[in-house]
Amino acid sequence: MTTRNLKLAFDIGGSSLRIIDEEKYITKFPSQYIEMDKKEYIVDKTKDDDLIDLRMRLSDGTVIRKRIIVDKSMMQYAKSKVELLNNKPKTKSEELFVLLAVSMHAYLKENCSNVTNIILNKAVVLLPPSEAYSEALQEFKRKFADAEIELKYPKKESGKKITIEVKEIVVVPEGITAMWAMDDKSLEEIGPRYSLLVDTGKRSTDMALVVDGDLYNGATSTYDIAGLTLEALIGLEFSRKGKDLSTVDIIEIITTGKYHKDTDVTDILNKCKENFMKMLHDRMSQLCNAAAGSTKIIDNIVLFGRVFNDAPGSKKMSKILQELMPDVKIFSQDDGLMNIRGAGSLLDE
Numbered sequence: 001m002t003t004r005n006l007k008l009a010f011d012i013g014g015s016s017l018r019i020i021d022e023e024k025y026i027t028k029f030p031s032q033y034i035e036m037d038k039k040e041y042i043v044d045k046t047k048d049d050d051l052i053d054l055r056m057r058l059s060d061g062t063v064i065r066k067r068i069i070v071d072k073s074m075m076q077y078a079k080s081k082v083e084l085l086n087n088k089p090k091t092k093s094e095e096l097f098v099l100l101a102v103s104m105h106a107y108l109k110e111n112c113s114n115v116t117n118i119i120l121n122k123a124v125v126l127l128p129p130s131e132a133y134s135e136a137l138q139e140f141k142r143k144f145a146d147a148e149i150e151l152k153y154p155k156k157e158s159g160k161k162i163t164i165e166v167k168e169i170v171v172v173p174e175g176i177t178a179m180w181a182m183d184d185k186s187l188e189e190i191g192p193r194y195s196l197l198v199d200t201g202k203r204s205t206d207m208a209l210v211v212d213g214d215l216y217n218g219a220t221s222t223y224d225i226a227g228l229t230l231e232a233l234i235g236l237e238f239s240r241k242g243k244d245l246s247t248v249d250i251i252e253i254i255t256t257g258k259y260h261k262d263t264d265v266t267d268i269l270n271k272c273k274e275n276f277m278k279m280l281h282d283r284m285s286q287l288c289n290a291a292a293g294s295t296k297i298i299d300n301i302v303l304f305g306r307v308f309n310d311a312p313g314s315k316k317m318s319k320i321l322q323e324l325m326p327d328v329k330i331f332s333q334d335d336g337l338m339n340i341r342g343a344g345s346l347l348d349e
Contacts, residue, residue: 002114003117004118008020010123013084016029020341027110029071030070030071030074032070034070035082038053043076052068052151052152058143059144082098091139118164122347124171126171128173128222130221149166150162150163174199175208176210180341180343193299194216195298195300196208197302203226205280219287233275266313302331303331304333318330
C-alpha cells in the first residue's frame, strides 16, 4: 500500500471541477457523471479508469454507494448526466459529495496514479456565500470531516481500489475567495470600501456586499442568472430570426462574435449582453436595497467569471454595467480560476 498525505482545495462548479494542491497545480475535470446499475452492461470502449464504484461514508452515518461513469466515456451512453442544479442548496445535495469524490479521482488520476491510500489532511471547499455564511456551513463540515471515501475501478488491474480519509475541513465563500487571488494593484484600488462581488458561473451568480473583505449586514444571495442565461438570450434572438442554433453555435458567437466562422453577429451579441447585464443589475439593486436601502452605498463592483470575457469587437460587459452605474468603479477579473487560486492560498497555513 502506497500512502500519500495531501492538502487540496475544491471548486465544484456547474461546468467543471477545479482542484488546486499545495504546489498551486490546478486540475480541471468535467462536473458531471452518469449513474449506472451494477447489473448494466458496460461497453468495452469505456476506459478502465472512467468506471468507478464509489462508496462514501459521511460522519453523520450516511453512506453513499454508486457505480458511476465519468469523463469521455460518458459519451458511450444515451443516459442523462448528473450535475449540480440550482433547485436546492449545494450542501443539501448528494451530488455535491459525489462530485467531491470525482474531484479526488480526477486529481489522483493526473498526479498520483500509483497511490492507493490518501490522507486528506486539509480540504478547502468553496461554497456560495449564501451557504458559507449560514448554518449549512456547520452541517456540511460535520458531514464531510472524517469522511471515508473508497474509489474502486472494476475494469482496472483486477479491481484497483483507492481509499481516502478526510481530516480537516475549511469552507470558504466563492467570490470573496476570488479577491485573495487579485493582484496588489487591484486590491489597493478597491481599498477598504464597499465592494459588491459578482461571481457568475454556468448556472448561477453569487453576490456579496463586503467592506474591506468582510460581509456587510448579511448581504449575500445566489441568483439563477448565469452563463446559461446569456446562451438562452442568444438562442431566443436567433430563433426570432428563424434560425435554431446549437449550443456549439451559441458558444462560438459568445467567444468570437461570429456565426459559422465568417458571419459577424456582434450587433446581436451586444444586444443580448446588454439584456443580460440589465438582469444582473436588477439583482444587484435588490441585494443592496435590502441591506443598505440603496445601491449608492457601493464604491466598487468586482466581476468574476468567464462569462465576462468579451468577444473581439463586441461591447465589454464592464462598460455596459458602467453605463448603468456611472458613479461606481468596475473591475473585471475573468479568467475563471480566481476562486480556486484564492482558496489555494489557504493550503499554505
